[in-house]
Structures are given as structure tokens and as C-alpha cells.
Amino acid sequence: xxxxxxxxxxxxxxxxxxxxxxxxxxxxxxxxxxxxxxxxxxxxxxxxxxxxxxxxxxxxxxxxxxxxxxxxxxxxxxxxxxxxxxxxxxxxxxxxxxxxxxxxxxxxxxxxxxxxxxxxxxxxxxxxxxxxxxxxxxxxxxxxxxxxxxxxxxxxxxxxxxxxxxxxxxxxxxxxxxxxxxxxxxxxxxxxxxxxxxxxxxxxxxxxxxxxxxxxxxxxxxxxxxxxxxxxxxxxxxxxxxxxxxxxxxxxxxxxxxxxxxxxxxxxxxxxxxxxxxxxxxxxxxxxxxxxxxxxxxxxxxxxxxxxxxxxxxxxxxxxxxxxxxxxxxxxxxxxxxxxxxxxxxxxxxxxxxxxxxxxxxxxxxxxxxxxxxxxxxxxxxxx
Amino acid sequence: xxxxxxxxxxxxxxxxxxxxxxxxxxxxxxxxxxxxxxxxxxxxxxxxxxxxxxxxxxxxxxxxxxxxxxxxxxxxxxxxxxxxxxxxxxxxxxxxxxxxxxxxxxxxxxxxxxxxxxxxxxxxxxxxxxxxxxxxxxxxxxxxxxxxxxxxxxxxxxxxxxxxxxxxxxxxxxxxxxxxxxxxxxxxxxxxxxxxxxxxxxxxxxxxxxxxxxxxxxxxxxxxxxxxxxxxxxxxxxxxxxxxxxxxxxxxxxxxxxxxxxxxxxxxxxxxxxxxxxxxxxxxxxxxxxxxxxxxxx
Numbered sequence: 001x002x003x004x005x006x007x008x009x010x011x012x013x014x015x016x017x018x019x020x021x022x023x024x025x026x027x028x029x030x031x032x033x034x035x036x037x038x039x040x041x042x043x044x045x046x047x048x049x050x051x052x053x054x055x056x057x058x059x060x061x062x063x064x065x066x067x068x069x070x071x072x073x074x075x076x077x078x079x080x081x082x083x084x085x086x087x088x089x090x091x092x093x094x095x096x097x098x099x100x101x102x103x104x105x106x107x108x109x110x111x112x113x114x115x116x117x118x119x120x121x122x123x124x125x126x127x128x129x130x131x132x133x134x135x136x137x138x139x140x141x142x143x144x145x146x147x148x149x150x151x152x153x154x155x156x157x158x159x160x161x162x163x164x165x166x167x168x169x170x171x172x173x174x175x176x177x178x179x180x181x182x183x184x185x186x187x188x189x190x191x192x193x194x195x196x197x198x199x200x201x202x203x204x205x206x207x208x209x210x211x212x213x214x215x216x217x218x219x220x221x222x223x224x225x226x227x228x229x230x231x232x233x234x235x236x237x238x239x240x241x242x243x244x245x246x247x248x249x250x251x252x253x254x255x256x257x258x259x260x261x262x263x264x265x266x267x268x269x270x271x272x273x274x275x276x277x278x279x280x281x282x283x284x285x286x287x288x289x290x291x292x293x294x295x296x297x298x299x300x301x302x303x304x305x306x307x308x309x310x311x312x313x314x315x316x317x318x319x320x321x322x323x324x325x326x327x328x329x330x331x332x333x334x335x336x337x338x339x340x341x342x343x344x345x346x347x348x349x350x351x352x353x354x355x356x357x358x359x360x361x362x363x364x365x366x367x368x369x370x371x372x373x374x375x376x377x378x379x380x381x382x383x384x
Numbered sequence: 385x386x387x388x389x390x391x392x393x394x395x396x397x398x399x400x401x402x403x404x405x406x407x408x409x410x411x412x413x414x415x416x417x418x419x420x421x422x423x424x425x426x427x428x429x430x431x432x433x434x435x436x437x438x439x440x441x442x443x444x445x446x447x448x449x450x451x452x453x454x455x456x457x458x459x460x461x462x463x464x465x466x467x468x469x470x471x472x473x474x475x476x477x478x479x480x481x482x483x484x485x486x487x488x489x490x491x492x493x494x495x496x497x498x499x500x501x502x503x504x505x506x507x508x509x510x511x512x513x514x515x516x517x518x519x520x521x522x523x524x525x526x527x528x529x530x531x532x533x534x535x536x537x538x539x540x541x542x543x544x545x546x547x548x549x550x551x552x553x554x555x556x557x558x559x560x561x562x563x564x565x566x567x568x569x570x571x572x573x574x575x576x577x578x579x580x581x582x583x584x585x586x587x588x589x590x591x592x593x594x595x596x597x598x599x600x601x602x603x604x605x606x607x608x609x610x611x612x613x614x615x616x617x618x619x620x621x622x623x624x625x626x627x628x629x630x631x632x633x634x635x636x637x638x639x640x641x642x643x644x645x646x647x648x649x650x651x652x653x654x655x656x657x658x659x660x661x662x663x664x665x666x667x668x669x670x671x672x673x674x675x676x677x678x679x680x681x682x
Contacts, residue, residue, distance in 0.1 A: 084631075113486060115571045115601045115638070118493035133643045150490065191487055193571075220637060221485035223460055235632075249635045264569060264635020265543020265598055269624040269666045276665055281627070286635045317545045317552070319528040320408075348552065350528055372549070373667035 001217050001228060002235055004047040006096045008213030011190065015182040017197070018175075018209045020098040027094050028076045035072075037065050039099060044071045047094040049234055051131050051214075052082030058092065061100055072097065101209055106199030107166055108135065109180070110214075111148065111187045113194075119147040120187060122154065122180070126166050128199030150188040154181050168202075175208050190228075191221035239302060246298045248287050255280025256310040257383050258303035258341075262287050262321050270315045273372055279380030282309050291321060296329025297336070304337040311383035314345045315372055323347045323355030331362045339364060342382035346375035386518035386563045387538070387583040387590070388476050388507055389452060393522050396441065396450040396474070397422040398457055398465045401432050405456035408480075408526050409433055412454075415523040420448035441472040454515065454524050455479040462511060463488035467495045470506050477574070478524050479510035486637070489572040496574075508574025512636065514544040514566035525566065527551075535560015537673065538584040540577060541596035542569050542603070542638070546624060546666075550596055553670030559677070562590040569636025571600070577607035585615055592618045592677055594669065595660075597651060599625030600639045604651040612658035618680060620673050621655050622663045623648055 003011070009019045023037055024030075025047070046058030053059050058080050062068035072095050079089040106128030114121045124144045125135055136143060144165050148154055159177045162168075168176050179200065187195050196214035203209055222229040236244070243250030249264065253271070257279050261267035267286040274281050283306070287299050303312055316326045326347065346369040347355045359366050367382070369375035395412070399405045400422020410433060413419055421436040421444055428439030438444040441453065453474045457465040462481040469477045489511070496506055509516055515525015519532035527544070531552045537559050541547040547566055554561060565580050567573060577595060584590045593615075597604040604623060611619050626648040628634050630641040641647050655662050663672050 113490070113571065116576075116603075116606070118490050118572045120490070149494075150487065151494075188487065191485055193486060218486045218637075219633075220459065220483045221487070224485075251629075251632050251634070253629065261545075263543065263545025264639065265541075265546030265596070265624050266549055268598060268628055268634050268639065269546055269549075269622075271628070272624060272626040273666050275627045284628075284634060317548045319531075319545065319548050320526055349531070349548065371667050373665065 001219055001222070001231070001233055002049050003213070003215040003217070004049065004094065004234060005045060005213050006047060006094070007231070008215040009210065011186065011215060012210050012213055015186040017179050017182055018207065020101055020209060020211070023097040023099070025094055025096050026072055026076065032069050032072060035069070035097070037068060037097070040065070040068070041100040042068050043098050043100040044068060044075060045096045045098070046075050046078065046080055046092040047096055048080050048090045048092055050080070050082050050084040050090060052084055053080065056080045056082045068097070101201060101211065102204040103201045103211070104204045105202040106211070107202070108132065108198050109183065109200045110194065110196035110198065111183055111192070114147065117147065120150050120184070122146055122148050122162075122184070124162055124166060128201070132198070148184055150184065154184045172202070172206060172208055179208060190215070191218045191225065192216065193218050239306065243285070243299070243302060246295055248285065248291070248295060248299050250302065251284040253281050253283055255282045256308055257379055258282050258306060258309035258312040260285050260287060260299055260303060260312070260314045262291070262316050262318075266315070266317060270313070270372065273376045274313065274380065277373070277376035277380045279376065279383055282306060293325050293329045293332065296326055297333040300330055300333035301337055304333065304339065309341060311342045311344065311379050313375055313379040314343070315375060316347050316349070318347065318349030318351060318355070322351040323349060324351045324358055327355040327358035331358060331364065334364050342367065342379070344369055344375050344379040344382065346370070346372055386521065387580070387587050388509070388563065388565065389516050389522045389524050390518050391418070391521040393418060393452045393476070393524065394448060394450045395419045395452045395454055395524055396444045396448065398441065398453055398455040398469065400424050400437055401427055402456055406433065408456065411529070412523050415529040417522045417524060420450050441469050441474065445472055445474070450474065452476040452524060453478065455481055457481055459483035459485070463492050466492050466508065466511075470496050470499055470504070470508070473504070475505055475507065477506065477508045478513070478515050479508070479574070480513065480515055480526060481510070482512040484511045484570070486570070486572055489570065493572065509565060510568040510574060512570045513568030514547060516563065516565045518563045519561050527564070527566070531555055532564065533560035536562055536589060536591040538562050538587070538590040538593040539564040539596070540580040540584070540593065541566050542598050543596060543624065543636070546596055549666065550594060550622065550669045554594070554673060557670035557674040559670065559674055562587060569598070569638050571638040573638070577603045578610045581607060581610055581615060585617065590617065592620070592673065594673060595619060595621040597621060597623045598636070598639045599623070599628050599634065599641050599648050599651070600636070600646040602645065605654040608654040608658035608660065611660060618676065619660045620663060620669070620676070621660050622666060622669055623651050623655075
């Protein structure tokens, strides 16, 4: 799960990582008249899940109250496109207003997981503000990295080493140590897979402050973080939320072929095969390894309701999941929502013959295919 | 020969009395696997599927001589079950459970590394995997048994149903399998491609290997490096996720492109540079492996 900047800063605050004074988080339709704006200048920041906001007009400074209100109004509802949004527009639904900070220097500080070593890593650089990708490209030698034993936290000698490498002044060493050690504590306690403070600023008044936040936590650990589980998932579309509720995995894509597959790996490979055949998938939909007839019916309904879908491909390799159950689910779904786009089905595996028979006798217009490649070609042709 | 499991493997099922475990244990027994009992805390002393139930893995080993465990314990407790099995002396631990928190797996890896440092031999397969099978000898997992045939192709994969697809194509093309190992789709896991390839490399019954990878992480790149340096047998690869959008988790927690790492392009390039035949079209796995192996033999 990804967190917006202000949500991340709330967590920072609870771990004594200093953040700027907040004047408010405003949503579309918020009352701006009573907004308490003292002590300008203010920084107004679009709350979207993408780096590079500044260049796209998503971060603005105001020194007059009227100017601030005007910027907030303009920013709410604005579309943002950055190098991280892959050509898509993100709508700004929330705006964060904070006291602007006088920055002297910017540092990069983050923690992430090293998959190969199965360890948490602390990553830092004296060159803050840039993305770590850019940094790794331009100044790989300026990146400091070391493994952290999460049960022990970050040792004092590690912080000392880090502070020398980052050229941290002795007068702020104690504050720096608290931030670094709390970062590791937070990482462990919230089941994070990434926590980034970029930049961690040294202000002109000598204080340290987290200017931005980026937090990604592990969805598998939501059972022990009730608070996160209740928070809206800003990344999901409505249709993705609906799919999640019935226990299936759905991701919207930009094509016009609706796909239903069992198993994540096979679902991914099915999208690739459709592409090879010249088509474009409208979604990734994994009904999982052991879906019931009811889930299949509801998953199929999601595809039928998607107006972009011009043809549907069902690719099932029945193992534990039996092909006759899949077929029954499809037939039931078409009774509730009428099928008005071409449907191509490829079934293989457990009870395949019964499954094919159920489809053939259902009266629904179905094109059956004997291999995935044949199915991909047929559905691509049908989608036009 | 085969790798990790064979007809002599003695299997304990952890989380034995649960619904999933019961269903799959039956299927494994029907396949001919030697399941010798199971573990469900507080239900020890009873029987389930006509087999003894134990409170702890340790008791189970003492009573049955088990050397392999198959775990179906729910995600909040699964990491603990893996550590219990490792501590009790199980050699091959296969964890089917999907949804274990990543930081729990960090603990598991640290614990297992400590045991290994004191001399224990432990192979962990998974979590979030279909398990392992040595066709016509032993099935320790949730894969449909009938799609497999005994043979000489080793298969190692990060995905479940995608493996079934590949195996089914191989079987239909007349290419049987020595062992099929599903290493799972999580970011932090037990055995990786390299660990498994090392075993296939040494196994006299395995004559070629098929790797089924996917986007995310660097396991395929590491495999390419190992194959280039040490593999003595032909290797084929298929990588899923060529068209996957960056930054989205494609079902598996581990299948995610983060920044510029873990992309399909990067993996295919590494594999091709190592001289591995990369199959682009999923539907051509069986035919490609057969054609190439026939050519090598003639």
C-alpha cells in the first residue's frame, strides 16, 4: 500500500521525525474561507502518488494569503503528468498546505529491502532532492548503503559513519541520530517495504526536517495494521476495489480485450500472448487457484460491465480449479448481465471435457480454442 | 535420481486438519506420496485421514522419521511453522501458504542461516508456491498430478498455473520431467533459481532445464550468470510480464517492476547473453524444447 505525502508525514511525526507545520489538507469542495493561514510563506503541494510533481506544477509557494487560496483552488482537480505517471494523467484530489522552509542543504535518506540478501538496507546520499534512480545513474559513488538488522536497529557506530560520510555538523548529530534510528524502528513496526525521506533538509536555522515522505507498506501484513487496512487505497480504481472485495486480483490496463485467467503468472503470460497476437488487454484478472463458482460469476460480471471491453478471453488451466466450475460460472454470469461482445474460451486441465460440454450446451455464443495461441489470435481478431 | 523429493520422502503436513491441507494431502496420497502424518497444535494424539496428528514437528519426526514437510498454515503463523520445521530437523520444507508478510520472511531467513552455520542441511521451497513434484514418485504440493510424466527435463518456476501450462506442453510433446520445483512468487523466498539449478546440474537424471521466470527482482539475472559460468546442461527460459505496467504488483508480491530494475527486457537480455534459449511465445515451450533437444542429440 502506498501513502500520500501527508499520510506519510503523520507517521513520521509519530516517530519524532520532524516535519513542517501543517495548515491543512484540503479536498475538492473544502471550505477555504476559514483556512487559518498564519506565518507565510506557504508551500502548497498536490497530493498524488508520483515523483516529479514540482516540475509538473504540483508544488507552489505563496507569500500572500489571497495568492495561496488562488493556488489551492487551481491545484484541486488539476491533472498532473510526470515522468513517473507513464503518460497517464493523475487528478489532484487533495492538497497539503505547510509552512515553507528555508533550506540550506538537502540529503537523501531511505530504507528498503534487499530481496536477494533478505535484509533491510539503509541508503543515503549527500545529494538529496533527486530521485534515487537519477542519483544512481549520475553519482553512483555518492550513494552510501549498508544492511540493517531490524531486530537490532541501527547501531551508533553506523550512524557515526553515516554522519561523517554525509558531512553532518556536530551540533545536529544527536537530532540526526534520532531520525536515522527512528526510521529503522518505523520501518520494522509498520511492515514497510520502502520509507524514503527525500529530501531530509538542513534548514538555515540549523534544524533537520523531512520535506517530503514516501512510504510503501506490505499488503500481506495488513492483518496486523488495522489502521492502514481502513485507509483508502489511492492507487486502486473503483473496479479494482470491487474486485478486491470478492477476493480476486484485478488491475486496469488500457486495451480493449477483457481477460480472465487463473493464477498470476499465467495471467501475466496471457496478456503477453495477446500482445504478441496484435491485441491489447483491458485488464489483468487473476481469479486465483481455488475460486468458487460464485467468484467466477462475479469476476465475469466485472468484465461484462467494462464499457471499453470489445471482446473477452477466458484462459483457464484447471488444476485444483475444475474446468466445469469455470464453465458454470460463465454461464451463470451471462444470465444476469447479457453478453454482447464476442467471447473466446480456452480451457485445459481438470474436467476439461465436462467444462467444454457445459459451454457448448449453454446456448451462449462462444468461440472455443484448443491452445492459448489460437485463443489469443481469435480474440484479437474479434476485438477489431 | 531426481532432486529434493523422491519415492522415499516421508512427508509431514503442517496445518494438517485445515480444509486446504486436508484436500491436498488426499490428492498427494492418491498420487502415491508417502505422507506419514501431520501437525496441528492441540490436536496431537488424534488421527486425520487415517494418519497420526502431532502437536509439534519434533514429535512427528520422532514417531515417523519424516524428512520433508508441507506447510498449509495461515499467513499470520506460517513463518513460525517454517522455523519450527527447520529447528526440528526437517530437510526439505515446502511452504504453500500465500500472503506471509515480507518482514516475517526476513526473520525466517536469518533463523535458517543460523542453523545452517551450525551444520544443518535445509532446503526451503516457497512460500507462495505450488510445491514440488518428482513425477510418478512423489507429489508434495498442489499441482495437478496427471499433467506430469517421468522424464529428463527439470523445471523450475516462480509461478503456479504457468508451470502447469509449461509442464503440460512438455508432456504432450513427449518430454517427461525429472523434477518440477515451484519456488514461488514472493520477494523473499527460500530456494531461488540458482540454488535449484545447482541441484539439477548435479542430478544424473536431469538432461535439460526449463526456467519459468517473471518480472521483478533479479533472480533471472543471477541464474543467467550461474548458467554461463557453471551449467553443463541446456537451459530454456520463459519470462512472463513483457507487457506488465511498471509499479503495479502483478498478483504475486514479487512480480513488480520498481524503477528500472526487474524489467522483462533486462532479464531476457541477461539470459540471451548467457546463451540461453529464451522462448517468447508461451504456447511454444513444448515444441521449442523438443526441437532443440532432438537437434542436440543428432
